[in-house]
């Protein structure tokens with residue numbers, strides 16, 4: 044006698060699903076809720092939107108794309124309308140649907156900001172504790188603005204993080220197309236090849252250290268430099284100016300008030316968003332005298348996972364790998380090049396114990412004409428004497444533009460003075476290379492470079508604290 | 514600069530506001546935003562401009578007031594509230610009827626409550642006073658006339674004038690058609706025949722619908738975009754002709770009495786309809802449910818005033834969500850990008866699809882072609898960079914240039930480049946550029962072992978293709994280099 048066999052039905056169902064041989068899971072996300080999942084380091088989770096609309100940090104999912112999320116990632120799929128998702132290929136480390144979500148609040152915020160996009164758009168600074176969801180908020184705001192045909196300038200001031208660049212940099216990137224969800228650095232900076240989304244053109248100032256507190260003077264100096272270039276760009280570009288600026292930051296506390304003020308003046312901030320911390324909001328309200336700045340508090344997302352150091356390091360290594368090699372769907376070919384050590388000038392950021400910082404806070408915030416005597420460049424960065432394998436092996440070097448530097452003079456001397464350090468720190472990075480090998484006897488350096496060149500585009504290199512292991 | 518000095522300069526600069534200029538209004542709004550410390554003087558300057566400008570130019574200064582309050586908000590809303598009744602009513606009494614209609618429309622946007630705070634833009638007392646004033650002013654205009662052919666003809670003439678103005682600004686076929694229909698209607702009604710009151714009533718209602726639509730088309734003030742959702746009613750007039758067609762025709766016309774031109778162009782019911790009130794309930798605030806949230810993005814955004822209260826309590830409405838989803842209903846089939854259902858949206862979508870087509874073709878070829886990360890721009894170039902160089906669909910020259918260079922190397926050509934493997938060498942070596950293996954093959958014709966697609970330079974071996982690619986690419990690969 045024939046009876047109903049659910050397993051036969053299941054197998055038929057499976058065959059009609061994206062990958063027949065796989066075990067496909069279905070998640071239903073009710074309206075205004077989100078599905079949170081975490082993928083283990085070696086796994087790759089595939090995901091498809093089957094019904095409704097959904098977004099990840101403001102970037103909409105296409106029902107026609109099978110997304111592949113390479114571990115380690117922790118993401119939330121949010122849905123305004125309610126949606127149905129399929130996932131397969133691996134079992135996530137954890138996954139659940141959360142009734143709580145901040146995204147509704149983010150949209151309200153976006154609509155309020157949207158109103159300001161008339162001539163000069165809002166300049167938004169996001170601050171909050173570690174893992175409070177600052178980056179998710181910034182991504183969401185930038186995505187919504189992009190969806191409404193704007194091109195906001197997304198600025199990252201967290202040297203441990205990376206947006207279209209690798210860690211150790213402060214960056215600014217106009218967002219003129221969608222983010223790529225499969226890319227840990229939010230998407231591709233410009234390559235010579237085709238891509239699924241229009242590539243982005245970041246400006247990168249290399250800080251080279253992991254924590255902003257490793258050299259606060261240098262950190263603040265670079266914030267001013269980046270702010271200066273961003274302001275000039277906005278003056279040249281009415282579309283970006285109208286769209287505004289969104290600034291992401293490391294975890295500041297009220298102790299870093301001076302830095303916050305520095306950012307406010309460097310980027311002409313008019314909306315200061317405090318994520319999660321009521322206390323920080325109260326403290327800031329006391330200190331912030333600038334009437335042009337509106338302070339607003341946003342909820343901390345309950346989905347914000349504490350990123351442990353190991354997880355953070357994995358992501359950093361991946362971002363470096365993606366810089367050179369691209370992602371699965373679009374692989375890039377870096378090149379190896381051997382150069383003479385003596386043909387290059389190496390500079391590294393100084394690592395400081397917490398020295399007295401007060402004296403830097405004064406004149407620096409002024410514009411170009413202001414006297415610069417107050418900056419002691421010796422405290423910011425130094426020339427690497429006798430660079431060799433012990434210092435260089437496996438390190439990431441930033442290729443700092445040398446067009447403002449008298450390279451001949453410094454190549455022929457060991458000089459380490461302001462005329463080298465200042466223009467060096469005022470210049471942006473053209474890209475990065477990785478030291479594969481340093482041969483001390485022959486004075487040769489073998490570098491992995493992103494582009495096929497017989498000669499590097501600069502003679503000044505910044506030695507970062509970051510190491511890469513292939 | 515002192516506040517007084519600033520205020521004087523601001524007032525002087527307002528002399529340029531002699532027409533409805535969006536840039537002037539925007540720049541003065543921006544000035545007000547950036548100089549909140551001079552708010553009191555700015556408010557004085559704007560009020561002075563409204564009062565001193567000639568009647569035909571007052572409205573534009575009023576639009577500036579509106580813009581500053583809606584864009585910047587406090588303290589301007591508070592400061593303008595103080596004299597708002599005076600400012601508004603004095604202006605109203607000096608301007609012509611079309612301007613009055615625009616003022617009433619503007620006033621309506623002020624009354625719209627913020628969805629969260631429930632607060633209108635200005636102080637309630639002032640708004641109530643203005644509302645009372647408007648009800649009196651519009652009621653004084655005229656007592657309701659009994660429905661007659663004359664009334665209808667006047668109505669038609671008035672509508673013809675409005676439509677005619679739109680025609681003068683250059684507009685579409687439908688507008689022309691509407692004008693002609695009104696003309697025909699007028700001809701029919703002005704014939705000396707008896708028309709039953711019920712028929713007149715039908716015509717009147719139809720005209721009211723047209724009028725409503727014409728009001729909507731009156732150019733909205735720059736920032737207050739209270740464009741109501743398009744009602745289910747027809748925008749053009751497909752069902753007008755049947756009404757007059759049913760009228761009996763009399764072959765011997767006698768001259769029709771010319772309609773008396775009346776100064777009051779807008780009748781009481783119309784103005785009050787515009788106000789969204791009826792006189793009896795004039796002072797009871799409307800429940801918010803009577804304010805349908807239209808899908809027009811302008812209006813939705815208008816109601817969002819950034820504040821902590823709003824952030825804490827507001828849940829986005831369906832209309833607000835639609836701004837980032839269904840307002841652009843056409844989603845790309847390749848990616849999540851959305852496009853509006855407008856001619857511009859259609860063009861953008863087509864260009865976007867063309868871009869996909871080109872890149873997808875190249876993506877398929879990635880196995881044959883090596884791609885790599887370009888260098889970033891230095892500050893000077895980045896400052897000059899425009900996103901159009903990336904997303905601009907027309908200036909795609911950089912991509913085409915690259916392809917031209919690369920496709921110049923055919924497989925045949927590449928394989929003709931060979932290096933004989935030296936006696937002492939292994940069969941395999943590594944390309945000095947891409948670090949991939951070169952494996953030797955035995956060439957029958959030459960009778961020796963060779964590497965194909967290879968070149969030897971300074972006793973190192975490279976792929977010929979790698980060598981060609983690196984040559985001439987010494988320095989800059991940033992996309993803005995042509």
Ligand SMILES: [Zn+2]
Pocket residue numbers: 845846847848849850865869
């Ligand atoms: Zn697309």
Ligand SMILES: [Zn+2]
Pocket residue numbers: 944945946947948949975976979
């Ligand atoms: Zn090669």
